[in-house]
Amino acid sequence: MLKTHTCGELTKEQVGQPVTLAGWVNKRRSFGNLIFIDLRDRWGVTQVVVDAQGAPEAHETADSARSEYVLQIAGEVSARSEDTVNPNMPTGEIEVLASSIVVLNAAKTPPIEITGEKESNEALRLRYRYLDLRRARMQRNMKLRHDTTLFMRNFLSQRGFIEIETPILFKTTPEGARDYLVPSRVHPGRFYALPQSPQQLKQLLMVSGYERYFQIARCFRDEDQRGDRQPEFTQLDMEMSFVERDDVLDLLTELMTEMVQTVSDKRLTHSPFPRISYAEAVEKYGTDRPDLRFGLAFTDVSEIVKRGSFKVFNGAIENGGRVRTVVAPGCAGYSRKQIGELEAIAKENGAGGLATVAVQDDGTIKSSIAKFFEDGVMAELVKAAGAEPGDLILFGADSDAITNEVLGALRGHLGQTLELTDPEELCFVWVIDFPLFEWNEDEERWDPSHHPFTSPKPEHIDLLDSDPAAVLSNQYDLVCNGYEVAGGSIRIHDRTVQEKIFSLINIPDDVARERFGHLLDAFEYGAPPHGGIAPGLDRLVMLMAGEPNIREVIAFPKNQRASDTMAGAPTAVEQAQLDELHIQLGEGVDPYESEEPPESE
RNA sequence: GGGGGCGUGGUGUAGCGGUUAACACGCCGGCCUGUCAAGCCGGAGAUCGCGGGUUCGAUCCCCGUCGUCCCCGCCA
Numbered sequence: 001m002l003k004t005h006t007c008g009e010l011t012k013e014q015v016g017q018p019v020t021l022a023g024w025v026n027k028r029r030s031f032g033n034l035i036f037i038d039l040r041d042r043w044g045v046t047q048v049v050v051d052a053q054g055a056p057e058a059h060e061t062a063d064s065a066r067s068e069y070v071l072q073i074a075g076e077v078s079a080r081s082e083d084t085v086n087p088n089m090p091t092g093e094i095e096v097l098a099s100s101i102v103v104l105n106a107a108k109t110p111p112i113e114i115t116g117e118k119e120s121n122e123a124l125r126l127r128y129r130y131l132d133l134r135r136a137r138m139q140r141n142m143k144l145r146h147d148t149t150l151f152m153r154n155f156l157s158q159r160g161f162i163e164i165e166t167p168i169l170f171k172t173t174p175e176g177a178r179d180y181l182v183p184s185r186v187h188p189g190r191f192y193a194l195p196q197s198p199q200q201l202k203q204l205l206m207v208s209g210y211e212r213y214f215q216i217a218r219c220f221r222d223e224d225q226r227g228d229r230q231p232e233f234t235q236l237d238m239e240m241s242f243v244e245r246d247d248v249l250d251l252l253t254e255l256m257t258e259m260v261q262t263v264s265d266k267r268l269t270h271s272p273f274p275r276i277s278y279a280e281a282v283e284k285y286g287t288d289r290p291d292l293r294f295g296l297a298f299t300d301v302s303e304i305v306k307r308g309s310f311k312v313f314n315g316a317i318e319n320g321g322r323v324r325t326v327v328a329p330g331c332a333g334y335s336r337k338q339i340g341e342l343e344a345i346a347k348e349n350g351a352g353g354l355a356t357v358a359v360q361d362d363g364t365i366k367s368s369i370a371k372f373f374e375d376g377v378m379a380e381l382v383k384a385a386g387a388e389p390g391d392l393i394l395f396g397a398d399s400d401a402i403t404n405e406v407l408g409a410l411r412g413h414l415g416q417t418l419e420l421t422d423p424e425e426l427c428f429v430w431v432i433d434f435p436l437f438e439w440n441e442d443e444e445r446w447d448p449s450h451h452p453f454t455s456p457k458p459e460h461i462d463l464l465d466s467d468p469a470a471v472l473s474n475q476y477d478l479v480c481n482g483y484e485v486a487g488g489s490i491r492i493h494d495r496t497v498q499e500k501i502f503s504l505i506n507i508p509d510d511v512a513r514e515r516f517g518h519l520l521d522a523f524e525y526g527a528p529p530h531g532g533i534a535p536g537l538d539r540l541v542m543l544m545a546g547e548p549n550i551r552e553v554i555a556f557p558k559n560q561r562a563s564d565t566m567a568g569a570p571t572a573v574e575q576a577q578l579d580e581l582h583i584q585l586g587e588g589v590d591p592y593e594s595e596e597p598p599e600s601e
Numbered sequence: 602g603g604g605g606g607c608g609u610g611g612u613g614u615a616g617c618g619g620u621u622a623a624c625a626c627g628c629c630g631g632c633c634u635g636u637c638a639a640g641c642c643g644g645a646g647a648u649c650g651c652g653g654g655u656u657c658g659a660u661c662c663c664c665g666u667c668g669u670c671c672c673c674g675c676c677a
Contacts, residue, residue: 027637034634047637067627084635092637109628111611116626117638118613123669176677196677223676224602348604348673451677505677549670560670 002072002104008044012093014077019096021046022072022104024134025065026115035062037098039073040115042139047086047095048073054097061101068107068114074100122551129556129566141553145541147263149216152236155255161212161238166201168194168218173515175507176451178222180231188582194220194232197534199451200519202239203491206530207522211241216537222562227549228483228539231562238488239532245474245490248533249275249430252478252486256535260426264544269293269427273478277433282400286408288434291482293427294420296411298324298396298403304381305397310372312355316397323397325385326407328414331392332358332366342394345413349405355395359387412482421481423546428480436460436473437504445506450475452501453519454489455531464500478535485540488533495523 003022010019023041030036033052038045050062058073065071075098086092112120114134119125125132132138153163172179172193179193195201197219205213217237223229240248250272257271269292281288284297302322305313313323328334334342343354357367359382370378385393394410396403415421436456437446446468448454456464460471474490492498498520502512513520538550551557558564572591578584585591 029636029639030633031636031639032633034636036636036639038637045637049635051634053634081635084637086637089637109611113612113627116612118626120612121608121669123608124612126669173677177675199677221676224674226676227671229676448677453677561668565668 003041006043007039007041007046008090010046010077010091010094010096012079015079015094017077018074019077020072020074021048021096023070024107025067025069025071028062028065028067030063033059035059037062037065037071037073039071039096044090046091047089048075048098049078049095050098050101055099058098058101061103062098065101065103066107066109068110069103070105070107072102072104073098123559123565126551126557126559127565133555137552141541141545141547142555144263144545145537145553148259148541148544149236149537151259151262152214152216152255155258156212156214156238159212159251161214162210163215164205164210164213165215166195166198166205166217170195170201171515173200175505176221180220180222183581183583185580185582196221197235198237199453200516202237202532203453203519203527203530204522206239206241206493207525207527209241209528211528213240213532214238217534225558225560225562227551228542230538230550230554231558233550233554234537235534236537237532237534239530241528241530243490243529243531245432245476245531248488248490248531249432249476252533252535253428253430256428256478256540259540260544264426265424266426266544266546267422267424269425271428273428273430275430275432278431278435279433281431282404285411286404286406287482288431288477289479289482289484290429291412291415291421291427292429292479293422293425293481294415296326296329296414296420298326298407298411299385300324301381301384301395304377304384305373307377308369308373310355310369312352313372313395313397316399319399321397321399322403323395324403324407325393325395326411326414327385327387328392328394328410329388329418330390331414331418332360332390334358334392339392342410342413345409346394346396346406349409350402351396351398351406355397357382357385357387357393357395359389359391359393361389363389426480426543428478428485431477431479432475433457433472434475434477435469436471436475437468439469443506446504448501448505449473450487450489452505452507453491453498455492455497456501461497464504468504474531476533478533480540480543483539483543484536485543486533486535488531490529490531493523493527493529495520498523 004020007021007023021039023039026038026040026045028035028037035050037048037050039048050059052059073096075096077094078097080093080095110131112124112128112131114131169182169192172191173196176196181191181193184190184192198215198217202213215237217235218232219235220232222231253272257268260266260268278288281290286298300322302317305323306317316323339356346354355369357365360366365378387393396407434449436449436454438449440447450473454473454475457472457474463471476488477484478486492501499512538553541553542550545553547553556564
């Protein structure tokens with residue numbers, strides 16, 4: 001080793017000892033004949049003192065060193081005098097008196113700030129990711145990610161799970177997300193697909209009798225990016241045999257609770273986690289992934305407002321919709337401008353406008369729609385909505401689909417602006433009892449709301465033919481602070497039921513056999529009842545780190561356009577490579593178009 | 602595919618129809634033996650992303666384009 005100690009471990013106990021440190025120049029402060037170097041490695045920062053009189057050669061080297069130079073420094077640990085102790089650094093009680101310094105490598109001035117408090121813009125950070133990853137924030141996030149996966153592995157291993165790797169080169173499943181395809185040299189015109197998740201493989205492992213499987217699994221989906229979505233991401237993929245829903249929920253609750261308590265400094269709102277049905281989540285919060293760090297649930301006031309004469313409300317109800325409210329606490333005094341902002345949000349989400357009722361501090365009503373309601377009805381309305389003096393009632397009057405969006409967006413906005421969301425808090429909630437199908441307007445068919453391997457609730461199997469919309473499934477999602485952080489289900493393990501589902505979602509028998517024959521066949525050889533779940537690792541680490549997007553917890557993420565701007569992927573390839581893969585580019589396709597010229601240095 | 606924000610020395614920002622384009626950090630040089638956001642002095646460094654238009658005059662206004670981020674669609 002080129003070092004005897006790390007830059008984070010020396011204390012008064014080592015005073016007088018000879019040590020050798022190696023790391024990067026975090027900061028250099030020169031007084032001419034006396035130079036201080038803050039030397040950094042992954043474990044911390046240690047101050048090195050170089051005295052021109054005591055060590056002239058070392059001083060000369062220190063004088064020429066610059067930020068981010070890689071140095072090896074030999075010297076002696078020395079206690080700092082009382083007035084020079086730095087209580088802000090873990091190693092602040094000591095310093096290393098250098099006797100010799102070797103420049104292991106020089107460094108250009110970095111294009112992004114590594115030690116400063118200023119954040120360089122993300123495009124630059126990604127282009128120089130190897131430098132960005134030197135920053136304390138990134139080092140902390142990578143460590144947290146490691147701690148998280150280590151915890152998961154230990155936790156599951158202790159409970160009898162074993163980690164099994166499944167192929168990255170697999171088979172296309174066109175009914176899901178868009179696949180990343182990999183051409184085959186040996187099979188002209190054929191393609192592998194990168195797995196969107198190891199779903200089928202883990203189910204097959206259950207058929208194989210492993211009973212408790214997990215994998216820190218990379219998954220690939222060729223869809224557009226979001227702050228919480230990358231083309232490749234990581235799941236803690238799990239599957240268990242002979243379990244029922246609550247077995248999975250209980251185990252995951254335990255895992256998540258201990259994980260947060262062990263690796264993060266965030267606070268859990270509650271554990272065990274509350275469970276709400278999909279129907280309740282949508283009815284009260286307008287979404288199947290509500291942020292429950294705050295309330296602001298919706299109330300259905302259709303029956304009350306019917307007794308008034310406001311045409312917008314009555315019209316919405318006559319057209320099969322409803323009128324629901326969300327209460328903005330303490331916002332009765334909102335100015336016209338502030339209400340205008342709320343109305344803009346409502347309109348962006350499909351509302352025609354935004355009716356409001358302000359319950360003023362003295363209990364009187366201020367509202368442009370008050371004139372459509374008798375005082376008694378208005379009082380009942382205020383009470384039903386749960387509004388107190390000082391509150392502002394916001395109305396959504398339309399189809400449920402629209403008011404879910406409108407009120408959901410307003411609720412989210414209020415949660416943010418009224419600071420009802422504590423960034424130090426993690427609020428997990430189970431969402432259960434999802435519908436098995438959702439109607440696909442464009443294709444005019446039923447789509448699985450989760451995936452086609454999710455089992456219907458046994459008591460609903462009879463409804464599959466008569467009323468598919470009413471069939472509930474054994475699907476469950478784990479939601480945290482408004483993010484879906486895990487999703488899973490009890491699976492189908494019966495070939496007949498599985499074939500039935502395929503036919504309901506318009507996958508003809510021959511297609512089902514071609515795409516999923518291996519699974520259907522496997523079900524005939526003693527498939528145990530089984531189920532599982534797949535927490536999204538990136539999102540969990542993001543939440544525990546308090547980061548705004550998952551790129552901050554991925555060492556080398558892709559940008560919004562799914563490019564790696566550091567290495568420059570994807571790239572055009574040589575014609576010879578294409579030929580070997582039997583691939584011909586489409587007419588007019590120019591892979592070199594709009595490609596940035598390489599940086600010349 | 603659609604909507605929106607941003608793009609000014611190395612970095613982060615300010616600015617604005619006419620400026621020697623400002624500030625901080627960084628960088629380079631000098632002084633300095635107790636700093637840890639070191640200090641003091643001096644210096645270099647920007648065709649204001651690119652192209653076109655409007656204008657007597659554009660970094661500023663308009664259009665296009667490229668880059669980047671956010672959102673909708675999409676994400677079984």
